[in-house]
Amino acid sequence: MIGRFRLPRSPIEHSVEARAFVFSAFAIAVLAIVLYGQDYVVPAIGVAAAGAGHVVSYRERTRRRDFWRQAFLAALIFGALFYVIADSTLALFGGVLPQANFAILLVAITSFDLKTRRNCYSSLWISLAILYLAAVYAWDYTFGLIVAFWAACLAAFWMASHLRRLNAAMSGPVRAIAVVALVALIAGAGWFAAVPQPSGIPISPLVISLPNFTSFHGDIESPALPLVQLSGDSTGASSSVDLHFRGRLGDAPVMYVRTGAPAYWRGLVFDTYRNGAWTAANHVYRQTEPYVPPRLLPPAPKGNRGTFVQTFRVLRPMPAVINAAYPIESLYAPVAGLREDAYGTFHTPDQLRPGQTYSVVSYIPDLSPQSLRGDETESVFADTSGAYQDFSTLSIAARQLAARVAAGTTNEFDAVMAVTSYLQHTYTYTLALPPVPAGRDPVDWFLLDVKTGYCEQFATAEALMLRSLGIPARLATGYATGDYDPVLNQAVVRERDAHAWVEVWFGSHGWVPVDPTPGVSPLAATQFPSHWAAGGIARLIPHLSVGAPAAALGSLGALGVVPLAIGIALVIVVAYAWLRRRRWTPSAKPQPGESELLRLYERLQRRMDRRRAPPETPLEYQRAMQYPLLADVTQAVNEGVYAGRWPDAHRVRDMAKRIS
């Protein structure tokens, strides 16, 4: 029954140009893998083999598929599969992108069998998958260009293939195209100028890595966490966060997190703010084994909603700090031993190396507003050092501001939320902050003068304001969730995901993370959004969201005119085509076997020492050449051209066989 539902035959792809575009698209995708995956051996082999395969499949496109060759190609595909399994376990060539290598080999092998247009399309779609894999690793502007080139190859293949089938020569009305392009460009520029551009989103190079727009894209000043080379400590962990300075953070991935739920990955915590810099006052450490079982850790928070596992894979040298969601239930890091500091953060003996992994099991605490509202602070909290109550650097005006903001709140949670939402709504987020004037405290300057800042200003201001209200608070640093990649099924955490937020003490909940940075939910760090918990297509939805163009346009800057212009040009062309409803007039179909025979004739001529001169008839040429095998072909050509009796492809094939 299945046999009856066969796909219709796909037309044989005769166009050399179309095949060249298929190959180019593949080469572009492989180039992306080479650039972003630092993978060289298999891509080089793959491109070379695919080139040869394209030549072979073009020359044999009219032949019938040979069973044994098909079987051999199928065997090769299985071989590639085995290679990938071996590569991903043994890391033969670095093993960075075994799945990309598999796709590359797949294209290379199947390129020996690209007879029809359908085959060419499947080759294109696999190279699109390769491009997608590269996108996972891509972080810069160049990748956008690669994608544009790939799309151009796809469109060019489509056009070349169709034009060839219609036997239509490509000749464009140059003037009309120029006019349409100009009009579209002007209209696009006008539109771009008229439409208010998204503000608050940093203008940065276009990053095509399927961003997760629901998560925070921030930046922190201090080089404390991500960049080892900037810190003095041998383990890479800095002991302070200075609000006077700010490092620039790029888009390079820092680590992959395979996680059951999105969370903030907490690293170092600071409790003492003095002279514009945060430090940790408590230097007590506890040595533990590399595996920390639940019994050695604080008891499970009451009313928690279960646990989830995170596996971190480090991509570049990182400070010797275990970033993880808190509170931790248990963890394991493949190192000699761990140290837990007084703030619950675990440290490794040495900095983390690329490729290193560790796993953490964390609780999902119940941090709903209802449960937090009924919580009291002073009842349980015992602060021996007094660091959590220190807000001495805060000016009187700032303290009054805090008191004014929190006025009328009856419980701790409401006070925290009042301050947080005040900061979020009154202050704007910027990464382009001028240097702090000499002699000014960065927090005062932020709160009372510039009123713009980034996460550290917000977090520090909130912490100090809460302290002035008598609520213990401290600074937590680490990474935001990162971008969820549905292919890898894990979050890609980049340098720019580095983040700082506040931890506030609630009597029975312990330290509760609160994020005062604009653009995120105040309790973003505490709530585990349910959208990741959803499976299937729902996980992809953030990436398909219509919010993308605005952000993309924002990051394109003035180049945002281009997509608009393209869209307008498309509309003009489609409208014109619809109005005129012009149709292609295909020329007469070639007779069966015609092109094959004439191609064979061409080949024969190439083999001779002289080609047929234009005034020479085939018969004259044959007599001049005195080549016995030419007689058959000449007669067939004469019959075809001058009597319209073309031989069928089988006979041509026989003739070709006899000649070769």
Place this chain on the structure above:
Amino acid sequence: MGRNRADRPLDWGLVAASQEPSLQPRRAAELLERVEKNIHRVIVGKDRVVRLALAGLVAGGHVLLQDLPGTGKTMLARALATSVGGTFRRIQCTPDLLPSDITGSSVFNQKDLTFEFIPGPIFANIVLADEVNRATPRTQSALLEAMGEQQVTVEGTTRPLERPFFVVATQNPTEFHGTYPLPESQLDRFVLAAEMGPPTDAEALEVLARREHGDPLADLASVVDIADVIELQDACLRVVAAPAIRTYLVALLQAVRARPDVLLPASMRSGVYLQRAAQAWALFEGRDFVLPDDVKLLAVPVLAHRLGMRGRGRVAEMLNEVVTTLPIPPLRQH
């Protein structure tokens, strides 16, 4: 959007269907070969001229043989007529030849007291008009009307001529005394013109040997009958001239016209005749389609006698030059 016939692809199916009941090209070639062989029993060598003359017959046209006296023009015409078994008449043209001497005239029959039409020599299948340039223009035009229309009008009565009607005219190009050279418009009516050319030594010896004991023409018998000739003429019409061939013909005529040394350009009729002659030529090789080779080969016999050259240019040389330099249409049509 006017598309002319040359652009339109042939309906090959129709062509194939119409071929079914009629003379197959292979059989046509066989018949023609038989005739040729028979003629060669009389005419030694001269394969090309023999074939050209026969092609003229098959093409349904008329042939002009030009050469010196005694080169075998008449011999060829008679051998041809005998071989195909039709009636043969000879008209010896002289300046005092009248039109009625060709067409025939009514004679008063005194027994019946009626006018009786006595058909002239034109009423035959094959007519040899010897030394046609010696006849007066008036007589020439009567002959040429018959050639063009396949009918004769005598005293108000139009009488059709029997098929096949084939005129072989000869003219002596070197003698000018007492001749009335054919005007170009009348030369245009001959489908092709051929020159016998001098015999080679071996041919001359062979001619003498054959004549030793009498005239071989007397022993000649017909090898095909007139019905076969008609069938051959029909087969000739069914030979396919592909669009590429038509394109080539047009290009060839254009190229000839474009030559600066041509005074009188090639007429459209010459193109039609060239195509028809090429169709006939294809039959000799058992083909049912025309090759550009046929056109090339026939360009000089079909075109040369119609073209007027400026100065003392040689028509045949010019035509050969055109044919060897003109590119044939591209083989790939799609």
